[in-house]
Amino acid sequence: DTEVTQTPKHLVMGMTNKKSLKCEQHMGHRAMYWYKQKAKKPPELMFVYSYEKLSINESVPSRFSPECPNSSLLNLHLHALQPEDSALYLCASSQGMGLSSYGYTFGSGTRLTVV
Amino acid sequence: AQSVTQLDSQVPVFEEAPVELRCNYSSSVSVYLFWYVQYPNQGLQLLLKYLSGSTLVKGINGFEAEFNKSQTSFHLRKPSVHISDTAEYFCAVSQEYGNKLVFGAGTILRVKS
Numbered sequence: 001d002t003e004v005t006q007t008p009k010h011l012v013m014g015m016t017n018k019k020s021l022k023c024e025q026h027m028g029h030r031a032m033y034w035y036k037q038k039a040k041k042p043p044e045l046m047f048v049y050s051y052e053k054l055s056i057n058e059s060v061p062s063r064f065s066p067e068c069p070n071s072s073l074l075n076l077h078l079h080a081l082q083p084e085d086s087a088l089y090l091c092a093s094s095q096g097m098g099l100s101s102y103g104y105t106f107g108s109g110t111r112l113t114v115v
Numbered sequence: 116a117q118s119v120t121q122l123d124s125q126v127p128v129f130e131e132a133p134v135e136l137r138c139n140y141s142s143s144v145s146v147y148l149f150w151y152v153q154y155p156n157q158g159l160q161l162l163l164k165y166l167s168g169s170t171l172v173k174g175i176n177g178f179e180a181e182f183n184k185s186q187t188s189f190h191l192r193k194p195s196v197h198i199s200d201t202a203e204y205f206c207a208v209s210q211e212y213g214n215k216l217v218f219g220a221g222t223i224l225r226v227k228s
Contacts, residue, residue, distance in 0.1 A: 031214070041220070042205055043218055044218075045216070048215070050214070056215065092159075103164050106151075108158040111156070
């Protein structure tokens with residue numbers, strides 16, 4: 001299995017809703033990432049988990065809450081989002097922190113629309 | 116900190132013509148360099164990467180890139196493009212042994228018949 005699987009593919013949520021994005025990989029990668037990509041922009045790093053511990057938070061608002069329950073799974077919990085949070089949310093994994101030489105494997109993303 | 120500049124936001128080209136997508140980076144330390152492709156409504160797929168060694172790197176789908184340290188460039192080339200190469204291409208850099216991938220703004224390649 002050489003894929004990163006993200007669910008759901010599309011999500012529409014209201015500003016008072018609570019929802020979660022899920023990311024799963026079975027490649028034995030020990031680092032996992034959340035990126036946010038606005039339309040016509042490059043991906044921007046949000047969070048990095050290494051060995052199931054949060055190692056980087058790029059000053060992301062607290063309405064985004066990441067969770068790494070185990071080495072294969074990464075969640076992003078969403079609460080009280082704003083319309084400007086609408087974007088493509090990409091999950092990625094790599095063999096380990098400090099081993100970016102291997103590149104990242106990206107999922108196909110969750111297209112989030114906040115109404 | 117590292118940064119990446121992709122010099123062209125859009126590159127139109129006819130089918131079977133050669134193409135070059137330009138990328139310049141800045142960094143005070145050794146870096147790894149990557150090119151990713153993103154098709155509409157999809158995630159990013161790694162095309163190729165430069166870590167060390169030979170400055171000419173070959174990737175998937177007939178693409179190659181050349182690392183030029185003196186010009187801090189990592190331009191992507193393909194000798195003959197296909198309609199299916201229409202996509203957005205991102206150049207990215209990370210610090211050697213680093214933990215963060217920084218992307219350029221992207222170049223949309225439009226292949227016309």
